[in-house]
Amino acid sequence: MNVLDAADLTVRYGGSVALRDATLAVGAGRLVAVAGANGAGKSTLVNACAGWSRGHASIAGDVRLDGRSVARLAAYRRARLGIQCVPEGKNVFGELTVEENFALVPAVPREAGRHVFSREDVLGLFPRLHERRTHKGSALSGGERQMLAIGRALLAGPRILLLDEPSVGLAPRLIFDVLTVVRRLVDDGLAVLLVEQNVSAALDVADELYLIERGRIVGHGDAAAMRQDERIAQAYLGGLAEVEP
């Protein structure tokens, strides 16, 4: 059974359709990447799984967590059930210290399927956060903020982690660090849905990849197979030169 199943997700902002009939699945211990151009609907897809949106979105379709439909639940209920989303852009509280951001996390119920991380585990993954624990979120660097956002999501006992462009604005070295940490978590059994602009970096760590264009999922396959996909090679990997005949 998959950890997350999204079926026929359609998202509208006002009159315009941002995502149409998207269906995707993420299994345990799988790192599933979503790639596509800017504005293709990647963030919309991830946020719709979390039942969340910055604007006024209307979301249709089904989302199942470990087989149970959560489509009618508010974003905060889904978060408590273990759909942990790290949105793009502002994803930690700037007015709160690192410690306080962590302290907001509700106690994790003892249920099967939850990946439980202690504060020590999280600080072990991101030692920088320990040094910065009394600093406000607004005083952190972009990378530290991303670590805090991911660390906070881990502390909340995820069944699945939804990461929306965790590498945006980060130095290449940090992108590698963050993605390496994510891969390690997946190898330990966590399910992760990753939106990544850097398709090459995503393919290096992901097991599967969904390609999304103009609000529709247009391709899906194992990372190795998708690397050979012409559309991906041309649009994201710098032309046909890298594709073997």
Added chain:
Amino acid sequence: MNVAQQLVNGLVIGSGFACVALGWTILLGAARLVNFAHGQMYMLAAFICWFALTRWGLDFTAAAVVAVLAMGVLGILMQSAMSQLVVSQNLTSLMIVTLGFGYMIQGAAGLGFGGSPHALASPADKVQYQIGGIWFTGQDLIIVTVTLALYAGVWLLLNRTRQGAMVRAIAEDPKLAQIFGINTWLVYVAVFMLEAVLVAIAAVLVAPKTPILTSMGFEEVIMTFVVVVLGGVGNVGGALVAGLALGIFTAFFGALVSPAYTTAASFAVLLAFLTLRPEGFSFR
């Protein structure tokens, strides 16, 4: 003029201002909500206390507790009625809706309690102290100490507890708070209830000093707006400083110029202050 006496008077008046403004400070600053029924809620709390005192024959403390509990319930009911507006942070509509609630409360109180003035008699108001030629009542002493205790308590709640962090998180970004698993609606209800309880506490402390009328309301709490803005919107420490400073200003202005124009003078100070220091007494 007895300077020390005016200073004490100012401290008492200022504590009253600060006490009445505390709920509003939290509401606006911490949760980014407004409540223009604040004055009528103050009035209603005073009348519930008066009713329990004179009609049910409760002693003052018990009557005060009844008033505070009743206002807490009213706060929850009001917030529930407005929940859609609150969750969508529709401040313009909230202003009008709370203003409407205020007039409904005033109308209902007029029907229920009549239009004539009453005295909310607190036994502590009869106790007089004199230290070194300075006079004050037991009620004055209670106003100052309870106000300071409430400010300390609220500061600790906001800055030292998980619940306080939740309130500050929602003030900063209610959408993001949902991702963190926070039920924002419930937090808004709790904050609004706290505002109602705090204005009720302020009413049972301060209202015994003047006659109470069901038509009093907005006028009675007008200084709240000066205190909240002077203090640097939503800044709890700033509101306390602003309240005390305004009280001392009011006492001296009343003694030196005329008590009739203290409100106008306070707003003049506010205007001057905002021109020179738009962030108020903010300590950040």
